[in-house]
Amino acid sequence: MFYKIIERKRDEWLNSPCCVVSDLISYIERQHRMRDAQIESIKTYLFLKIECKNQPLWELFASGKFNSTNVDDLEVNRATREILEANPAALALWEYASISDENGNVNSSKIVAAIKKAPDSIDYTGVIKELFFNVTYPDYLFSIPMGAGKTYLMAALIYLNLYFALAEPDNPIFAHNFILFVPSGLKSSIVPSLRDIQNFNPLWILPDPVASNLKSLIQYEWLQESSSASKSNIVKNPNARKISMHTANPNLMGLVAVTNAEKVILDRVDNNFSIDESLLKSLPEDERKEYEATRQANELREQIGKIPGLCVLIDEVHHASDDQKLRKVVNKWTEQSNFNSVLGFSGTPNMDPASRIKITDELSVKCTQYANVVTYYPLINGIGNFLKIPTVRHANLDSTEIISRGLREFFDKYAETVYSNGTSAKVAIYAPKIKDLEEDIYPTACAICAELGINPTESILKYHKGNSDYQIDEDAQFEFSTLDSPTSKKRIILLVGIGREGWNCKSLTGVILSQRNSCPQNMVLQISCRCLREVDNARKETALIWLNKFNADKLNQQLQEQQYTTITEFGGKKLDDLVTLNRYSRMERLKLPPIDYYQININYNTIETAQITDIGDYLRTYQPPVSDTTVIYTQGFDPADTASESAVGYDYAESANYRLWLDSIVKESLGLLDIETLTRYEAELKRIFNKIIVVNDEVAVYSSDIDQSKVRSDIRNCFATRRRFNISEELMPEKASLLKVNALKSPIEVSKSAIYSPSQKKVAEIINQDSNPVETISEEVRRYLIEHGSPLPDVEKSVNDRTYHYLPYHLDSSLEDDYLNSIIGYLKSKESVEFYFNGDDTLTDFCIRCYTKRGKVWKLDGNYYPDFLMLTRNSDNTINKVIIIETKGEGFAGKFVPRKQFMEESFIKLNNDKIGYPRFDFLYIEDTLTKEERLQKTINKINTFLLNE
Template sequence: MAKNAQDNFELNNSFYVHLHEFYKIHRGTIRKNYTRLSKAFLDFNEPSRPGSFLRVPQFEALEIYVFLKEFLDNKPVFQLFEDWYTSQSKFAERVSGISTVDGQIMQGDMFWEMSEKDYKGIFKKMKASNDGRLYPNYIFALTMGTGKTILMATCIFYDFLAGNKKGKDERFIQNALIFAPDKTVLQSLREIESFDHSKVVPPEYMPIVAEFKFHYLEDAGVSLNTMDGSKFNIIVSNSQKIILRRDSKGKSTVDKLFSSGKEMYQGLGDVEDEAMAMLGLDDDSIAAAPQDEADLVTNQRFEKIKRLPQLGIFVDEAHHAFGAKLAKDMGIKADNTANSLRKTIDELAINLKQAGTRVVGCYNYTGTPYVGKDVLPEVVYAYGLRKAIDNNYLKQVKLNGYSNTRHEEFLEIAINDFLAKADEIGRPENILPKMAIFGTTVEELTTEIRPAVEKILAKHGISSDRILINVGDAKHTTDDDIREFNRLDSPNSEKQFILLVNKGREGWNCRSLFSVALYREPKSKVFILQATMRCLRAIGDRQHVGHIYLTKENMALLDKELQANFRISTDELKEPDPNKETVHVRVEQPSIKVPIKRVRRQFKLIEKEDLKDGYKLGLDEVVLDDYRLIHETQQGLLMPDDIGTVKNRAREDLSFLKEQRTFTKLSLVADIARYINKPCLEIEKIIAATEEGFDGILELVNKFNEVLYDQVIPRLFKAMYDIESESVTEEFEVDLVKEPPIDPGYYPVTVSKDKIIRKSSLALAELTGKSFHLDNYCFDSNPERQFFWDMLHDKQVDKIWFTGMLTHGQSDFVIHYVDTETQRVRSYYPDFLIKKQDGSYVMVEVKGEHMIDSQNVRDKKDAAELMGVASGIGYEIVTGKSADSGSYDRAFLN
């Protein structure tokens, strides 16, 4: 480690990565500490669950959010870092040195050999960013287009549900205040209310979601209407002026008269003091008084927010909302002047604490973990631009730079190229592809750009009706234009060329935007990054390409901003990772079908005849000692020869200390009816017919409530019903892979080039008949690739198919199993299906050695073997190391 590691070492680039690695390694142990609600919420949003809504980066960020709350107790990042570095508290099991994660050898953590001096330097920087705050501050850095708004909503919903469940637990929020940097972003945040909440909230918790209340403070004149002490309020404000602000401008004589301030009474001698006393004014109240109507409204908002319990503060587009002083405020650079937003949050924290509640935490959502050359100290999760493109969450990028062109020449080249590309694109999701052209001023756009665009479109026979202008000026942008701007992603929108000035940066989520053109150098350097990246949002079933047209000068500016914000260059953005390739995987015809047998057990509930009077439930057989609270004492230590003696032992029944509900005849009937699903009158008749009767049952269950649910209800159910079961064997054929959508007609898979085996390979010319239900196989690891290659050349193998490649519902060859940890039904796709020479089948899973004995692998194995028994299909697990070396036992082929 370098001497000045704290200066040149990207501390959180290692900490947030290793925080996530710690979670992944210890996920099973960590989840055991979670409540049922947290487990259910995560299970419902798990991307591997069929029908789940969240993308992988959204879900990973949600996992970290829950991890910080449930396991790490909402501690500030600097405290987590200290615990993590010293392997104490919740990080006592931290991995150090060399270990394996997901089958890959890795260094356990980057700080395992860090000097104490270097550690203290980094810790000091971390602590400085949170020093003196009454709340923890976390940053989630997900690049644009990965779904920060939905992630924020999901985190708030989870927190509300957990806060409702846990009451006054200080780790969880009951109200949320969201700051948006401007009206454009605020409009995009309306998606928090409008999207289908059932996509991220388990059905059993949806009734609570109906109680959530949304408040939007778009204009200065809008007051906040929340009930004092209420919960489930989600307040969205585009204004940072919630704290009272003084008017620095002078006041006229009339203003002074109607402001009734102290100066009105000055110079009146004793009358001044009397008037001030009568009005309840003093020097402090005058200094803090609102100066105009707008200040009265913003102060009203602040006062209402102060009265809401357990407030969580969420900052959207945090890099923008904090302005130019973000780096200083976040502890990157020394500065004694905090910006107004941070002051507002700090002031809220102080006031809520005085009111007996608190700001639970501040959760910042931004597109990058970087500010200039530094990493923000409090980043807890990050997902970068390059990764989002590689994993098909964004469009690919093609940058077009031009030098020595005049304005109109540049526009004509860009528009002509876009129109040619638009013909190839068609209408993804039946939406017309769009192009955005940015001007630096309204005058430039209206007097130069618009006429030039109209002239160019006329050459192509395209009407100027295809043009939409949004410049924030009512002279040029009507209300109808705003409505059209907000419906650009609609199939009914016929606007195609969007002319903008300082619009459409953060918060403009136009997925049908395929191109951006920017000619003159903008005043804001970061604007070029924000504007050009707008066309990268994904649309349709395949990965498209976003085309960006820039002058040579603007290309240089973009390269600088990419380096500063994403640590990549325009060269890297132009071309995907040279070691990876997006393969268009197509289904070979005829498609492969496999015979499967599934055993399904059916249960029938047969109602018995009415119970005869005097039916005995047998409650006298219940061993009540199983329900007593027994206190045992022992005097001294017993030697082996003393076992069995009781002279040194004593037992005391303390069952009277147990909290017990006192049942009445009515409540007993109601509780039983709820479980057995019978009318109360019928239950009353049945209980009265038993030998024990109401008196006998009430006497027992009022001593030990558990007896009602453990003994009485099951015995009554058995007396009323018989259960018959039968096994039904179903035989059918399943497709190894489903046909992809007609458009595009293939499945896109991004994978390392060295892990691709193509059917068209000359080296496989004589062996392709033994495999390939797809034209290309893309392997996750070298052991899988090597195992396939070995089996392809093994004479005992008739056919081999790689079935672990498409695992998101594209195949019917799937095994459903119950995950022991979560008690949820999940889908499992074995890596390989082999048909042996005798016509029988065997499924093979290649798994890293460190995972062989995990509970999840055992659950999959049990389910696979159960299905295999019915279908005559074997199951085998091969370790990654032996698969790579070819040293595994091939007995499963015999």
């Protein structure tokens, strides 16, 4: 439950003026490429990275970083109150224990009671450390369900780290390099799917040219070699050799290595031994293989430990947590001064088995969820969002009957289903053993196919590892790997021990678990969800899950324990909240002209001057700098027995090569320098190269006496230019329509919970009135009716023609809805005033470029779309005066402060001065005012500005 406390503080930070990533988050949201589960994780990660300085979770909680409880509001005795006020760790434990879980229950009433009863008896910091497994480094777990896009989330976090690391290379909170682990036993299914990480487009989270520069910086290494490299004088493990080639560069940045945990954790993880090669041949074959595997793992671990600024990412981390060997290896790496963090990813946030944490001598509590979960996105929220909508069937029938019913219903629903990518809908049947598959399930599936007129040879795929009785078909692996392609004709997939976590087959639309042991009992939920990945649009896609009674009970249990929902809700979720709306433009009827105004435009004229006027002369006279001297102390048990020696520079193991040296200079320039420019100074650069190397036995190596990194940096800098900016401000005329041409589509499907005004009934009435106008009455008739107390014709028609330029408006909040309706009601008596909604940025052209001025420099604050516009017109139908209106909830007010200042202090004044009269004014409405106060504030502005009363 700690994640709830973190998210509360995260949201406060995101909405505060001091948040430095507001523009970045806004950019990501505007791209509409990352799912909401991914964006929520990114928000939390940036909060922990930047605002919380990448600190371990236990330190953050124990220091009170996330505390928000007012102790004065608690019903506790004096002793407890004093402890909670004086000890931030105590208050943090109180908040953790008293927060409500997803079912509305107090997280741990026993801890609350213990704090009340004997507050002095608890080691609060010790308990918090124990909750976080006594981990002393940043270790964050992101719990998002299958199909939410964990692989792309990993890529996004990698790119964001590198983005900040390039801006602040010496800031240790940002990682420079990354290694991604798949837990042991899952490599066959997950490692291939992780290759999709290379397809992530950084433009989804960062603009160019930053995105392109980062993409060119990243280097992927797939550590999947199994044989030793021959005659290698560095390491014999080819995977370790790959890493060693990177770590030879002390400024390494952008390495992303992917492997499975078995490469670094073996049974003999603590062994660090060597055997004379001549004795190795005398060992039995099994021992020789064990020795070789252990040696290779030791080599790889050692090389990974040298990676600077390392961030370890672990997929399906709930498996890795069970494997203490991986945690032991990671803990060893964290002893490095430049280790960065561990990030875990899992759709299963619960521990199995649960752990017990000692609170007092008399009290221990059971913890079922990993404490280091920083983002939790429920599975049920993904259904209809990015997961297909499942129907779950279960019955107390034998296996054959469940398979028969499941296949018949599947083909009844999906026989003709072909998705937009050309793939056909498929169903997977899981078997406990190969014998069950071959002798029971396969014949049943064949019989159903024959009954339905389907060719079983063409439509059924059997895939397992084979045994002495049943061999796997030669083409089975290929057929399995190409299931999600238009060429695959397979519709029924029979599996044993395959297709569990990590199987990414979007066209899989059904799952059948017909036997008690069809899959491991703790994986019924994961395997049932294999068929839920969306293909095109999860809102319109469904899936079918058939279970026997045993598996249905297990699914229900796991849904309750892990996802706080039930099989009824999971299998019965209906998107019946969708309604169809008709939309209409009324621009032609209202003859609403575009608004003329001036945008502030900031011009940055770059003035470049050469940093080095004569590059050739600089290179000819350049003297490579000597490395800093490091003193190494040797201390014996006798304090007087101390010695020291100097260790100079860095020991480069690989040989020096002139062309590779030039390539390194180009690469480290991040695209600002090319090889053609360097080679214009071939003679000068070769002279420098010869000064920084030494030749031993005809082999050139880099001199350890020279600061090699500084040499490359000096060479890059001599080609650089100094840039300064000449900043000028200008007002650019702009003309904006309140409704983009052809932007309004009709009809549309929207959620019932969305706010649209007016109602569809009212929309129909207005459109009907537009088509059948009522004759207007003269002023004499109007006066006569008033004098004789007779009702006037419906004045709603005139109000509609001054308030709805299209129908209906899509509003963002109840505040906007209340404000709209209250103003429309008032304007029935103000016939010259018009009032229009402008808050839908997909439909309006009227936006204002906002800037924040810092000293003499303007910083772009993005495009601002005001919520409402109130205006009057001239006799020639042109716009006379405009009030720009913004409505804001109190929770979002802080973030809007810079734009409010810009509107009031810059935009309004500059426009009015340029136009020559007070044409624009700005009105800010906050929900801290009552409904009556909001209306009165608006009336005052109408009278004083629009009507000059």
